[in-house]
Amino acid sequence: MAGSTNESAIKQSIIQQRKSADRKKLILNLVLLAILLIAPAVLYPVFLMKILCFALFAVAFNLLLGFTGLLSFGHAAFLATGGYTTGYLLSTYANVSTEMGIIAGTAAATVLGLGFALVAIRRQGIYFAMITLALAQLVFFFLVQAPFTGGEDGMHGVPRGYLFGLVDLQNNTAMYYFVLAVFLFGYLLVQRTVNSPFGQVLKAIKQNEPRAISLGYNVNLYKVLAFVMSAGLAGLAGSVKTVVFQLASLNDAHWHMSGEVILMTLLGGTGTLLGPVVGAAFVVNLEYQLSQGALGDWVDAILGGIFIITVIAFRSGIVGEIQKFMKKNLS
Amino acid sequence: MDMILGVPIAVLAGQLLLGVINGAFYALLSLGLAVIFGLLKIINFAHGALYMLGALTTVVMFDAFGVNYWVSLFLAPILVGFVGVLIEYFLLRRIAHEDHIYSLLLTFGVALVIQGVLTNIYGVSGLRYSMPDVFRGGVNLGFMFLPYYRAWVIVIALLVCFGTWFMIEKTKLGSYLRAGTEDSQLMQGFGINVPLLVSLTYGFGVMLAAFAGVLAAPIYSVSPVMGGNLLIVVFAVVVIGGMGSIAGAVITGLLMGVIEGFTKVFYPEGASAVIFLVMVIVLLIRPSGLFGKEA
């Protein structure tokens, strides 16, 4: 086939291949969706919701790291801001509906993201990572000091409430499908963004920023937009997480959380859509398994080991490696 | 008594001195980070863990073999430096040609492993290490009581900082180092073993961290988690100074110690956050830090 001299035939076959690849992708996605839909019948829904929240968080983070090439070491700030805002509104005002609380949390994280972006966006590489870390530390400090957060104790007993005033979210199954819907919304939004012309520019920036500039793109504007969107989605993840667990805590704001989301994304595969989801599922499950068993006290050491192995041996992550493998065997 | 903002000047003088002493710790630690980053472009997130390893080695060597403070002051950094060389040889070398960010992630993993394993062995309550007898007591300076040990810390830390700066910036060895890490192929051509040089440089940066750890052993509670939060503060110091600037790291370290010290008087709750605030402000005004060259 490769030896064919007929150009149009090659084109044809490429298009054919791409179509079949697209079809395969579609089938894969449908299978995954089906699994997600029936999962709560088999697995404990709250556990699944936790995975979905972190998956959304990692997907949001990956929009920056994987598709724009910016390493933020402060994403915990957005997760926490979303969570605390939602938690505060829902537990203080009885007339704020659950969906309003979540929207407000997302909005707060988005605004904060804009603030971060304006400060940090002109910096590159390690400076960008460190300045986002510093800003996140300031947010952490604010959350420790602010009177409404409950400090170290966290914010407890946030009511799950009713979705659109109708569906009782206290029911885990109802809650699960709501979280799934939110997750799919975020996931599809990132997918559309990445595949849009806007997303193409982001990728161009990641690959070669000076060239993107010389092509006439306002690179900083693109970066700010990507950052704000990533922050907003991270906030959405935090808001939903607060509703699921009915609490917001300082853990979400700690810099270790920023490190954890990096691990999830890296492990699953940066720059792939499905990677962060797989990574989040893997890490959440691993932490759960370890905390149950005799290896309870080894969680940190084992996570660290996984970090090392991932960076040394397979930087493309689980999904990235699978894709490579498939490509090799397809051609 | 004269007062500034309701605080007696004598108290402020004391805080200034303490700030400089704490700053000396920051200086030593950030110096190690700056050497490693400046020469090798490695972002060493394991620095806090290696500092802890220095302190812990001191305590463990004393408990197990009765190794005294003075011996530890040399031996612990060498042992930990050797651990550093191993980390470089087996891990960091494999990603030398990747983006710097990967070195950050890799060393973050290393830090988690070291800290996690040692927590399981030594717990977190903190191990005790008694003050060497020579340093017991202190001197009354009028405005404060200065323990001898703190005075010693400031003297030795500044000496080591100056020595390191001198070696890297002013001696032939230093120029090899800088040249070897900047243009490794050329230096390799001159017959210099660059990979070895890289290992040793990383090991040296780690030794500085471990040395700070030994200094800390008699005054801070020694436990596997002692380096965790210190790490990001020290990182902030290095970024404020300008990544890679040796002199910048030292001066900024001292400066941040003082700023933090005064914060502890006027707004104690904010002491842990003030350095990050300074960092944001500095980077807004001077993107490559106080002493950094424009990248």
Next chain:
Amino acid sequence: MTIMKKLLTSAIASTMLVGGVQAEISDKAVKIGYLADMSGTYRDLAGPNGEVALKMAIEDFGGEVNGAKIEVVSADDRNSPDVASSTVRRWVENENVDLVAGLVASSVSIAVTDILEQNDRLGIVSGSAASSITNEHCTPNHIHYVYDTYPLANGTASAVVKEGGKEWFILTADYAFGHALEADVTKVVEENGGKVLQAVRHPFPTSDFSSYILQAQSSGADVVALANAGADTTNAITTAGEFGLTQSGQTLAALLLFLTDVHALGVESAQGIQLTTGWYWDMNDDTREWADRFYERTNVRPTMVHAGIYSSTMQYLNAVKATGSDDAQTVRKQMMETPINDMFATNGKIREDGRMVHDMYLAEVKTPEESENEWDLYKIVRTIPGDEAYRPLSESKCPLVTSK
């Protein structure tokens, strides 16, 4: 023969009848979930050794209750209300856990007891300090067993004021627990005719306390009180020693100090510090006997939390046995009605707000001359009767009490 047989069957039947109550033990098992910090700051005071204490209680009890097996699951809460609440949710919703024991960080305890209340299961808090756990955060589904901030402040502060320490400087960890302790201490000091000159709040955690110690020295206070915990407290004490705080005539009072902390500090730096504790291993033959058995398994001496976990588990199992039920309310009621007399407490009783009230002890850390081995650390100065030590119900903000 047939008569014998009949007799035998009726005897069996009657035992079955008595044992028949066991049908009320859900899924024929009593399942205890042990939740604690296994890897972080609070590891040593409860941690994996707390699970050892729990299992000792189950062994001593016989491994089963009314024919139902006693099972244990355990998990690391990583000091995170997040991790804790998802773990406990799973335990109660999915794995039929009847009792959650351990519970160290206050934030964890508050989060967990919320879930226990929603699902009507029982929790016994052994490690947490916050007195709010049985005050504004009280639920009908938990018991706070070992100690809380109220007697800590009460025991130590009133003793120190009475010895003449009138003017106080308080160094507070800047989070909810520290604030609560600071407030409780201030109240006790003022009630006893003392005065708080200054309270400084330090970030949590802090490694260098020299600046705060210097402020304490220049404040001119008689007493420097540490309203913090764990590594913060030990660090502050070490630094105070280095700067000669006590030599210059000031008294150092640590409000929350565990045996493991004092052990880490060593008697040399900790000598003379007064503290309040709920239990000490070397008080009498009973405590020593238990502590020896504990030592065999763990190589350390138990803290008051370890002892409390053992004692409370025993109480719980006894209550399950007596009522033949593992229903949270039935068992809690039975536990409230049974006075506690064992190696941990004398005439301890559980109040309706869930507070287990028992005698507390004012202890002083021994000097190097007095201490005979590495764990010979305290001498008990005074026994504080439970009713005097704990917050009286008349001051309670707990809805279980006030709504009556």
